[in-house]
Amino acid sequence: MRRRKPLGELFAGATGLALTLGIAFAIAVLLIFTLSRRPMNTIYYFFVGPFTNKYYFGNMLNTSIPLVFTGLGIAVAFKSSVFNLGGEGQVYSGALVGTAICLALPAAGGYLGGAAALAGALATGAVLAGLSGFFRMKWGTDELISSFLISAAVIFIVNYFITGPLDDPGNNLLATRAIGEQYRLLGIFPPSKLDVSAVFSLLAAGLVFFLMYYTHWGYEMRMCGLNREFSRYGGINVSAYIVLPMILSGALHGLAGGVAILGTYHMAVKEFSGGMGWNGIAVALIAKNHPLGVVPAAVFFAYLDAGAKAAMLHSDVTFEIAAVVQSVIFYLVTAQALYSAVRRRAGAPA
Amino acid sequence: MPYLDMQGITRLYPENGVLANDHVDFSVERNEIHAVVGENGAGKTTLMKILYGLERPDEGRILLDGREADLHSPLDAHRLGIGMVHQHFRLIPEFTIAENVVLGVEPRRRGVFFDREGAVSDVRAVIEEYGFTIDPGLRVSRLTVGQMQLVEIIKILYRRADLLILDEPTSVLTEQQIHKLFDTLRSLRDIGKTIIIITHKLGEVKAISQRVTVMRKGQVVAVRDTAAVDERELSRLMVGKSVSFAFEREPVPRGRAVLELQGVVLLQKGQDHPLLDHVDLSVHAGEIVGVAGVSGNGLAELEDVVTGLRRVSEGRILHDGRDITRLDARHLRRHGLAYVPADRLHRGSSLQSSVMENMIIAAHHDFLKGGVFRRQEVEDFARRLKEGFSIDGDPRVPIGTLSGGNIQKVILSRELASKTDFIIFSEPTWGLDVASSEFIYSRILEIRKEGNAVLLISSNLDEIMGLADTLVVMYRGRVVARLENGPGVSKELVGEYMLGLRDDFEGEPR
Numbered sequence: 078m079r080r081r082k083p084l085g086e087l088f089a090g091a092t093g094l095a096l097t098l099g100i101a102f103a104i105a106v107l108l109i110f111t112l113s114r115r116p117m118n119t120i121y122y123f124f125v126g127p128f129t130n131k132y133y134f135g136n137m138l139n140t141s142i143p144l145v146f147t148g149l150g151i152a153v154a155f156k157s158s159v160f161n162l163g164g165e166g167q168v169y170s171g172a173l174v175g176t177a178i179c180l181a182l183p184a185a186g187g188y189l190g191g192a193a194a195l196a197g198a199l200a201t202g203a204v205l206a207g208l209s210g211f212f213r214m215k216w217g218t219d220e221l222i223s224s225f226l227i228s229a230a231v232i233f234i235v236n237y238f239i240t241g242p243l244d245d246p247g248n249n250l251l252a253t254r255a256i257g258e259q260y261r262l263l264g265i266f267p268p269s270k271l272d273v274s275a276v277f278s279l280l281a282a283g284l285v286f287f288l289m290y291y292t293h294w295g296y297e298m299r300m301c302g303l304n305r306e307f308s309r310y311g312g313i314n315v316s317a318y319i320v321l322p323m324i325l326s327g328a329l330h331g332l333a334g335g336v337a338i339l340g341t342y343h344m345a346v347k348e349f350s351g352g353m354g355w356n357g358i359a360v361a362l363i364a365k366n367h368p369l370g371v372v373p374a375a376v377f378f379a380y381l382d383a384g385a386k387a388a389m390l391h392s393d394v395t396f397e398i399a400a401v402v403q404s405v406i407f408y409l410v411t412a413q414a415l416y417s418a419v420r421r422r423a424g425a426p427a
Numbered sequence: 428m429p430y431l432d433m434q435g436i437t438r439l440y441p442e443n444g445v446l447a448n449d450h451v452d453f454s455v456e457r458n459e460i461h462a463v464v465g466e467n468g469a470g471k472t473t474l475m476k477i478l479y480g481l482e483r484p485d486e487g488r489i490l491l492d493g494r495e496a497d498l499h500s501p502l503d504a505h506r507l508g509i510g511m512v513h514q515h516f517r518l519i520p521e522f523t524i525a526e527n528v529v530l531g532v533e534p535r536r537r538g539v540f541f542d543r544e545g546a547v548s549d550v551r552a553v554i555e556e557y558g559f560t561i562d563p564g565l566r567v568s569r570l571t572v573g574q575m576q577l578v579e580i581i582k583i584l585y586r587r588a589d590l591l592i593l594d595e596p597t598s599v600l601t602e603q604q605i606h607k608l609f610d611t612l613r614s615l616r617d618i619g620k621t622i623i624i625i626t627h628k629l630g631e632v633k634a635i636s637q638r639v640t641v642m643r644k645g646q647v648v649a650v651r652d653t654a655a656v657d658e659r660e661l662s663r664l665m666v667g668k669s670v671s672f673a674f675e676r677e678p679v680p681r682g683r684a685v686l687e688l689q690g691v692v693l694l695q696k697g698q699d700h701p702l703l704d705h706v707d708l709s710v711h712a713g714e715i716v717g718v719a720g721v722s723g724n725g726l727a728e729l730e731d732v733v734t735g736l737r738r739v740s741e742g743r744i745l746h747d748g749r750d751i752t753r754l755d756a757r758h759l760r761r762h763g764l765a766y767v768p769a770d771r772l773h774r775g776s777s778l779q780s781s782v783m784e785n786m787i788i789a790a791h792h793d794f795l796k797g798g799v800f801r802r803q804e805v806e807d808f809a810r811r812l813k814e815g816f817s818i819d820g821d822p823r824v825p826i827g828t829l830s831g832g833n834i835q836k837v838i839l840s841r842e843l844a845s846k847t848d849f850i851i852f853s854e855p856t857w858g859l860d861v862a863s864s865e866f867i868y869s870r871i872l873e874i875r876k877e878g879n880a881v882l883l884i885s886s887n888l889d890e891i892m893g894l895a896d897t898l899v900v901m902y903r904g905r906v907v908a909r910l911e912n913g914p915g916v917s918k919e920l921v922g923e924y925m926l927g928l929r930d931d932f933e934g935e936p937r
Contacts, residue, residue: 293791296800299780303777303780304776304779307773307774307777309755309756312756312759312761312789
């Protein structure tokens, strides 16, 4: 619909990102030299560790899968200038509902049951976020605050179900029973946990990209995101585009939770999804809210995580040191993403 | 020797090529109240911004008390004793009067802490010194507009200003508040202050000032002693002689009433007189109705109301006899609303989006197949508009990178492409160069010739007198004149209605 390649947006500023990455890694190396007694060893595992065997590599990619979904969820909302800060609760409750559906269904019907579980997870997230959008449309409640508050409350409700009615007494974890084998997603890269949901996440990124840049809804969403007054003047139903992006954003978050259960965890463990929602915001920021940029951004995020784990396992760094190094890199990269976002806004012709 | 002497001030806005001040000489004596009058865009505000250090002149110099003043920022202006009250108040509603007054020059304790008691007592001292009665501890959000204005004045007095600039200070005030303000200004003059007051209202010029400077199109056209000039003459000086217009309006048979407003009232909280006061208006097929008025008299509100962006408080709006009063812009678009807004940078376009995306905003439903855009058709459409309106630039670039004239052409091309029988133009040529303006005028006349109804809202009298079949003049939210355009209608007459000097119009003349 627009001949200016949407992909071009993605690569604009890639040099800036590369420079920031260089600086970030240099600082990380410096930190490791001061904090570790076997710095070369630590550096090796931190940066190369995730690529040294199939198990690490596959698990790194697996970690990125829910982040692709939550990153897409945030990108959709931010592109439309609505704010969904309830990702945590939406992922977690999506996971619970997905698990509950699997546990409730009769043992037969693997594909259909799995699909039902994912649909349930998706719907849960959509409803939770959609509520905030609806309140905004109806009463002008700030969706940024309400989505956060609803999510914070929902987390406790999910905790209750996991540790109460759905708790598996035969297991020492604070977790539900495991879902049946027939619902579990197929592993594609043994011995790692990577499963077919990797393909789902790529499909989701492609779909969201197509939706945002090639369809009527995407056009209206982006126009509302850039200039609501113009959109209203042009005849777009602007109040619908407060609710719709929230629903879409929530659905993607709920799906992240469902996919994590069916693919990786196979049971809802108390607070297992902590961070997936917030990290989605970071991923979207790095990707500059571009749906296709979300995929490499999520992998990058997962790479930092996997590197820290490998360094902890194979070298003398503690969890705290690994976290410090990880956050230095992460802060610099997000700062760069934020900086260019701010500059774009300030530099926009008035 | 005058107290303030601005010599040969010239300021060109390169963005749109407008020469806002063209070798302006302006002087004020010590201890006088000096009025500056002129139409919108005459250059009054630019001149005052230069004096206040908000803008730099391209040429010219400013002498204050005989010494050359170098004004780079409002801080320099404060240092030289120049203070300004802006048309829109710059107050923080949640703060008290004292906190607002000292903002930026707060009294401090031990260098870092805000001295709240000190602020209150300092501000109280200033209030008493000038004989005002207001409690500095009151929160600004609880004040009336008249009191807020007083706070703005106290703000500059607190900074020890000797020269006070007031930009249209009465536009938001009631009659009593205006009287009170004028009493304040007179007493300030009596104790030695010098005051410059920018205004559109000629009655106020007579009431308050000793001398008056009239500006038109970036130049000073007259400086008079107020006592020696009457309002008619000032009005004539302000609007100038009619310029001959390059276009001929061919006679077009007038058809049915396409757009009708019946007793439309628009109220707003906190305003004591309605923004629109029982406005009756009708636009027929093949007719251009020009609505003239000085800004702040209801033109912007009329624009919002007929385009469905603002709900009326009372009255009805009809399109082809059907009631469209409660429909918003989205539904009106389906009724064929075409509208070129005055605010073309925020309402009329999305600056970061491409020209193409801007072109399809109203018609994008026509390019869909199952919800997906048919690219080729969108591109063909964009190319057609680009060629038809000779728009410079690639349709794929963000519209914000185009010049003002080209942005307006994009908006115009888009609005004219819709299937419609009525179109609303608001300030269609504001800030545009002559060539772009003439292009737009010829298009407006073409639309009329095709038998469409045109509502033209503009504060540019030449434009309205040149294009409109029927002239409607608004003053303080009311229609004060409805005239058939013709040789009998002079610019002076319309100007007098616009400025509220004549109020002899009663109801429908037909």
